[in-house]
Amino acid sequence: MGATKDWVMQVEESRREEWIRERLSSPDLEEDSEEWQLLEQDYDDYQDFLSDMAMEAYEDEKWLKQHPHTEIHNVAINLLEQIKEEGKQSTSEVFIKMKIAYIVTIMESCLSEMIKSIALSHNRYVENAIKNINELKAKNVPLSELINKESNANKYVQEYLSDILYHRIPLVLEIYKAVLQPKQYQRFPLKDINALMRLRHDIVHRNGKTTDGKTHTFNSTSLDSAFKVVEEFITQMRNMISDAVEHHENEQIVRDLDDKF
Structure with missing residues (x-):
């Protein structure tokens, strides 16, 4: 299980680095540069946003399963x-x-x-x-x-x-x-x-x-x-x-x- 977790973390780090390098103003900039650190923060914020959106979608789906009548009501109102x-x-x-x-x-x-x-x-x-x-x-x-x-x-x-x-x-x-x-x-x-x-x-x-x-x-x-x-x-x-x-x-x-x- 530990090896799998390490692999997932390595893949995530690789994705983060690739995303940052695609947006750097110069390919020579490294992790200690201010631009890198700003982009790294942007990446983390973006991932948090995606996570929040996924959680919101999950909660909406869960709510609809528990409250299917609301969607039926909405369809009737639209008609x-x-x-x-x-x-x-x-x-x-x-x-x-x-x-x-x-x-x-x-x-x-x-x-x-x-x-x-x-x-x-x-x-x-x-x-x-x-x-x-x-x-x-x-x-x-x-x-x-x-x-x-x-x-x-x-x-x-x-x-x-x-x-x-x-x-x-x-x-x-x-x-x-x-x-x-x-x-x-x-x-x-x-x-x-x-x-x-x-x-x-x-x-x-x-x-x-x-x-x-x-x-x-x-x-x-x-x-x-x-x-x-x-x-x-x-x-x-x-x-x-x-x-x-x-x-x-x-x-x-x-x-x-x-x-x-």
């Missing part, structure tokens, strides 16, 4: 921004109806992918789902499937979460709370998101009319409003996940410290 920009180019009622319906589709996809990704990120969320969702808690499983208990548990949880209708907001909230088990649930107003779900239902099933035959008004304001409501709602749901994950990670750190001492 919503595209729709908002497209909406400025057309005031057609048909176009606006289609876009409002599509905004809700983006919301449903985002809500679905965020909670499924979290369930995959740690066994605690699979266990929470099985313990707290009645349909999973009461599920009958053939004994033959218990041979690979963990992977089957993940499979059943993922299948259940995939089948949820994510425009059913009260159900979605209950599922999120069941899986996440947040330390405390911060209530937020649902009036606007529920109204948007009714509007989307009227668009899809009655071409923009209410059950009593009244026609909704569709204009750029309607589209902007739908965008704002969905953006706020999926951001609140993302924050619910982030708060729960942070709480559980802090709890794990405390448990690990207790185990050491």
Whole structure:
């Protein structure tokens, strides 16, 4: 092991010298010259910078693995921004109806992918789902499937979460709370998101009319409003996940410290 370490140090010193000599104003300058020492300091600073960048990239990757929902949320927000920009180019009622319906589709996809990704990120969320969702808690499983208990548990949880209708907001909230088990649930107003779900239902099933035959008004304001409501709602749901994950990670750190001492 010592020989390998010495070899690595020799290679590093060779690289440092080569880098410095390439930048010297004269090939006759040696290590005791002021220019050499300045370049040597520049090299070390550059290597520290590269090391810091690599560590930052590693930490970012690690964070994303622990918080995959944030990337899913970002993708959804970007899609919503595209729709908002497209909406400025057309005031057609048909176009606006289609876009409002599509905004809700983006919301449903985002809500679905965020909670499924979290369930995959740690066994605690699979266990929470099985313990707290009645349909999973009461599920009958053939004994033959218990041979690979963990992977089957993940499979059943993922299948259940995939089948949820994510425009059913009260159900979605209950599922999120069941899986996440947040330390405390911060209530937020649902009036606007529920109204948007009714509007989307009227668009899809009655071409923009209410059950009593009244026609909704569709204009750029309607589209902007739908965008704002969905953006706020999926951001609140993302924050619910982030708060729960942070709480559980802090709890794990405390448990690990207790185990050491």
